[in-house]
Every structure is written in C-alpha cells, then in structure tokens.
Amino acid sequence: MVNKKFGIAWDVLHDVMKMGGAVEAAPCNALLTALGRGNDFKRMSELMAKMEEMGIKPDVITFGILINRLCKSRRIDAALEVFETMSGGVKGVSAEPDVIVYNTLIDGLCKVGRQEEGLRLMERMRSQGGCAPNTVTYNCLIDGFNKVGDIERGRELFDKMKEEGIPLNVETLNTLLDGLCRHRRLNTAFDFFNEMQRDGLKGNAVTYTILITSLCNVNNISKAMELFNQMLSAECPTDAIVYHCLISGLSQAGRMEDASFVVSKLKEAGFSMDIVSYNVMINGFSSKNKPDKIHEMIEEMEASGVKPDSVTYNTLLAYLSKAEDFKSAHKVLDRMMDEGIIPTAFGTLIHAHCLDGDIDKAMRIFRDMGSKSKIPPNTVIYSDLINSLCKKNDVEQALYLMEDMKEKGVRPNTQRFNALFKALRENNLLKKALQFMDRMVEQACNPDYITMEILTEWLSGVGEIERLRKFVQGYPVSKPQPQQKDGIVAL
Template sequence: MAASKSISPFRLSSLLRLQKDPAFAFKLFRNPNPNPNKTFRYPLLSYDIIITKLGRAKMFDQMEQVLQQLKKETRFVVPEVLLCNVILFYGRARLPASAIQTFQSIPSFQCERTVKSFNSLLNALLICREYEKMREIYLGIDDFGSPDACTYNILINACCLRGDIEQAWKVFDQMQRNGIRSTVVTFGTLINGFCLNNQLKEALQLKEDMMRIFKLKPNTFLYTTLLKGLCKMGDLTLAFGIKDEMVRNKVILDAAAYNTLIAALFKAGRKEEALGVLEEMKEHGCKPNPATYNVMISGFCREKDFQEAYKILNGMEDFKPNVMSYNVMIGWLCKEGKWSEAVDLFQDMPRRRCAPDVVTYRTLFDGLCEWMQFKEAAFVLDEMIFKGFSPVCISMNKFIDGLCREGNFELLSAVLTSLAGGNVLNEDICKTVVSMVCLKEKSSEAFELFDTLTVP
C-alpha cells in the first residue's frame, strides 16, 4: 500500500518498528514515497527492522527481495550481525540450505565473513540437526578466524545432543588447550548433556569442579537443568538439595524450576508437599504461569482427584486456561474411562473461549475409540475433518476395525463419505475397510462400501 504523502527515512524506520503486521510493513517499505520519480534513501535501520520482521514471520520470499535491494546499497557498510540474523532465521525454519547460501553470499554485501557469522551458521545447522554438515563446514574455520568460546559451545552441544559425551569431553579439552576460557554456557551445555544421558553423578561433579576450579557461579539455567535431571531419575532428596543451594547462592528460582519440583512431587505421590512448594513459589514472588497450572491439573488427575483438577481449571487466578490445560484434562479423563466427562469438557471449550486444536481432537478421538464409543468418535471425527485436521493412522484403523467388528456398516459408510470429502481417505484406510468387510462375509455391504470408496 503506497503512502499518501512523502515520509522521511527516519519516519519510515519509526513506522516500520510500530507496525505489527509484517505483510503491511513490507508494503510500506517497498512504497514509502508516492512520487515514483523521486529516489528514496533507505536508512540501514529500516533494512534491519523489515528483515527482522519478515524473518520472524517466515516470509522468506519478501525477505530475499529486501536483501537483493540491500546488496545494491553503496551508502553504508552492511553489518555482519544483520546477516547473522538472516542465517538464524533460516535455521529456526529448518532450512539449512538457505542458511548456507546466505553465509556464502555475505561477500556480495561488501561484508567480511568472520567467526561471528561462522558461528551463526554452525548454530543454524545444529538447530536443523545437520551434524555431518557441521563437521564438514568446521574444517574450513581457519578461513574466517580462530574458534572462540561460542564455537566450542555449539560443538559441545552438538555432541551432547547426539549422545556422544566422550566426544563432547574431547572438544572441551581442545578448548582448554587452545587457551579459550570456558563460560557458564560451556558447563551448562555439558551438564545438560550428562542429564540427557542420565549421568547425574558426572553432572553434579562437573558443577562442583566449575565452582571450585574454574571459579564460575552456576546460573538459573544450569541449576534448573540439574533439577530436571534429578527429578527425572526420581532423586528428590538431591533435587531439593539443589534448590536449597540456589537459595543460599542467591540464584533466582524461576517458574520452570518450581514447576519441575511440583510435577516430581505429584508423580511420587507427595501431593501435600507439592502444594507446599506452590505456596513457597508465591511467597518468593514467583508467579505461577500456565505451565504451573497444567502441572497441577496433571498431578491431581494422576491422583484421580478430578474434582480438584476441575477447581484449578475453573479458578486460575492470573491466566485464562489455555488449550494445553484442556488437552491434559481430556487426556486423563479418557485414560480413566470418563469419556462422557471428556466429551462434555470438549463441548464446553468454545463457551470458555478456548478453541480446540489438533491435539484436542486426536486425544478425544483416541480415547473414544479406546473405550469403543464409536458413535461419539464419529461426531468428533467429522468435526475434526471439517476443521482441517486429520486423525492418527493407528487410531483411524482401530476405529474402522471396531465399526466392522460391530457390523455397523451404515455408520462406516457415513464416516468414509466424510473422509473422502475432507481428502483424508487414503489407501491404507481403503485396504482396512475391504479386508474387514470381507472377513465379515457381508457381500451386499461390501459392494455398497466399495461404491463409497470409488465414487468421487
């Protein structure tokens, strides 16, 4: 949309920053001047703002148009950090080839590639889990500078995510030999790797070495990582020891740390202690977040105390229940055979101003099929398809199998028609229907269903 009157370059940057709609911001960027014969001198700030907005919105075609325009600019030097952000946008979108291409194109912006953009590329490839490509690219690091702490942290993280702790240690040792000082991030990454691989003893020892030898103070992330690992292993005594250490060292316990402890206590059947941690959380000025309430709902459902779970769902103090809250509740109700209550809660979601998502539909559909409530399941399936969602194949096969075993071919025919209308009917479903009907030796029903499967 063209602007009605000329605006200054400074004003354009301000307008772009305030504009929440990236598509409209892009139109404004492309047409800031109503006079086509007058050259508009874009400031670097405007490029930075619009590229960031488009990258975050995954509007990569438009972002590339802006980048091509930026290449032609001669009035200023394009900062490397701007292109680093582009590389990371592609990484977060799981587009490793585009991240590599952007890195390779940096010289065309009259910008030098350094270890900073090299690290951005390594991180983007790590997000995409392109481990072999990371190794291949790392071999050429000497062309861009010497590896720094960030480089080694990324490489250590890659080793940990692959479960190769031995190689992570080798990278750590190489870091020390090259005189690169380890950071809290380095130790946090290694400790996270140990926890992911259930090596809690080694994780705790590394935390002690970090403090005693390297004189580094653990941060909230590192402590919370240890808490999660210990709670996962069911060692609540050590977990609360870590919590107490955080308090002594004046490290802030965030909602994630408290939520981890609350969930572990519920899982261990220590409901009263979990409620005590919730109160402590509030007393220390840490407000419960939606995840806290979801943990509580799941905890009470695990105890089969659905009355208390409903109280939390209906009485959240600071937040409106989100769809995950309902999904947790519906999942547990179905698991315990309370499918009728699950259906009621599902139907009440619109009144509560919370729209069901694909997980809601699949959870309820799976639960109804599990308890052989095929008529109710058919209604949920029909609405699911209308909303553009599709069921999991295993659940769909179980549903069709159940209808065939009951001999309910009338409902099956209606379901197949609905599936065909929503383009969800596939070859596997057709094979299941034909095989099950043939087993029933119902020739007339078989021909009628065959017509449903073949008539467009």
C-alpha cells in the first residue's frame, strides 16, 4: 500500500514538473517522511536520486528526515555519511546542519555506545556549525553516559549545563536520577532530587516512578510510601505506572493494608488495575491467608474484564493446595487444563495430597503432568511421592518412580534413598538395596548418618559388613569384585 501511494504521489509531482511547474523540496520531504515511517530506505534513496535528476535541491529538513530515520534504525555510520554530505557540499549539495540535526546524531551515537563521538560532535557543533548546544543536546549526552555506568561524566555535563546557563528541564532531572538509581546510588539520587526541588525544578510521574521503584527494589517500603504521599500532596500529575510499581512493592513486602490504600488511590485517579497488579495483590493476600480478600480480587478482575493468566491460576492453585481446599484446587486445575494454561504448581498440590495421606490422588496428578501438561516432574515432586509411598509400604510403586527418575535424568537426593532403604529393609529386599547402594555411588550422592544407621543395622545383621565397607569407600557392592593376587587384578 505504501509503495502504491508513493508511486501515485511521485507521478503527480513528475507531471507537475513536466508541465513546467516549479517543485521545491517540501513535497518531496513529505514523501520521504512517509517512506521513513516504514523504514523503506531503498525507496528513500530512489527518491533522493530522482530529486537530483530533476534538479530539486534538498534542504536541511530533507537531510534531517534521512538522518533521523537512519539513527532510529541504528545505522549510525550511514547517518554520519549523510551529515558529511550536507555539511561538506558534496555533489554541489549544501545545507547547513541545524541544532535538530546535531541533536539527532548525538542521540543516535549515544544510543549505540559512542558517547565520546557524541561529545566531539557537540564541540564541532559549537566551533564549526555555529549552533549552540541546548537542553536536548546535554540530555542526550547525560543519558548516554549514565547508560554505560559513567555517572560522574553525566554529572559533569549537568554541572556544565548550569555553568553555561542552559535551562534544565524535568527530563534532565529524570535522566540523572535514573542513572543514579540504576547503579544503586540512592542517597545521591535523593540528595539531587531534593536539591532540584529547592531550585524550583519539580518532578513528574516519571520522576516518582524512578524513585519509588528503586526504593521498592531495596525493600525500603516505608520511604517509598512517604514519597508516594509527598507526590499526592504536591498534586503531581501521575500515570498508572507509579501506582502499579508501589502496589507490587507493598504486596511483596506483605504490607497489604498499604497496598489496598494505593489501589484505592489508583482508582480515585481514574486508572485501572492491570493483570500484574491483580496477581501481586492475590499473591500478597495468599501469603497472609486472606481467602475473602482473594475472592474479592478475583470477582473484581472478572467484573473489570481482566482475564486471569497463568500466574493468577498457579498462585490460586498453590494457595488452595496449602490450605488443603482440594475441591477448589482441582476446579482451578481443571479450568487451567480447559483453557490450555500449563500449571506450574503441580508440586504444591501433590505435596498437599501426600501430607493428607491421599497418595492415590497424588499419583493421579503426577500422571496428568506427563499426559496433559507435558511438564517434567522435578526432584521435589519425586521425593514427596517416594517418601509417601515408602511410608505406605508401597515399595513396588516407589521402585517404579526411582526407575522413572533415572530414565528422565532426575537426580534423587539422600533423603529419598534413605526412605527407600527403610522400606526395602522392612520388606527384606536386600538385593534391591544393594543395587540402590550402587546407584548412590554412581550418582555421587553422599550417604548421611541416617543412611549409615539403616544400612549398618541391616547389613550387619545379615553378615554383609564387607559390602557396607565398600559402599562407604565408594565401590560397587552388588556386582562381584575382581579377585586380586599379589597386588595384580586377576583377569
């Protein structure tokens, strides 16, 4: 569609020129802008060639459009070539770069990590271009140095701005604050913020989001709430992001009353909760065991048209399992399956059923993991099941799970071997025990005092102390050992 429109537009211009009409750069610039939005550099080059062919001289806007699109596509070297063409009079083309062109290039250089080149271009701007750097110039450079962790250079440029009397704006403030907070220099960030406030430069929604998020990241929730209240008192225009950040921080810290307060303020400001905020609130109320509040959140989500996602369902599944509300947990699980959402909280439900003594349900869920969700069980899930099966003296299924673990490459821990050895001893399955002693050796799973207590009592009672000695020394015990004679292994 863009190509078709370009062709029609160019045909119209071409016809005008054929009829002797004068065509300047402006309509061509409009075409260049449209092509640039689609990153159609091939047609942009064709248009420039046609302009040269028709004797249409590009102006500073023409070159600015080209440089802007090239910088946004991170083709900085190509943008620099265009810049040299316009400022060097190549092919008789000459257009003096203005401050917008310089700032576009400086920003492009900083975004690809070429800050020093950006600084040199600013000096060239002063000396050769006859343009004075402005607030945007410095903001681009400060941001560039902050992004690579050179906060001191960013602060030096800020001080230079003040010396030269270049106006500071809220973007300058936010750029420096973001750099300081990213590198965990929160005290310096707040000193700078307070200094700017005293100088009359007030923060905006972005300012408060940067600071509040940084405080939540270091778990300084009290200070974050203090700053939030300061923001409300100052009647600073805000956006939803600052509320969402604080709701998340408060919920993770377990301060659910404060989180609910911020939710109410978010609604008063005319914003809505998003799925992330609902999820952190549900998780926070789950941690506090507040089923009524969880139910309230779910109802509000549905009324607001916010669809639960994988995090919502898995949080609910984990909570209901721990609360041993198995009926509700299985409803959530069935709904997840129906909606094609993969449960990651299988382990919590299996663990809860094991604690409840319902190993049959636990095993059914285990089988569903493989047949329906395709999620591979981990060591913890196998451990819960094997431990419960051994307590029920269901050695056959416990052995099956141990073999399944081996087949799937899941490494059992010492506690699982201990549970199995205990069950094998109670059923007098010495041969199997010797095989699993070998497996412990193969998998470099070190026995603990419980292992040694079980095996020592059992093996010494059946005259197998030598096998126990070899096991402790890290040798196989179930297979016959090669006979040695005079220190040489007999073949």
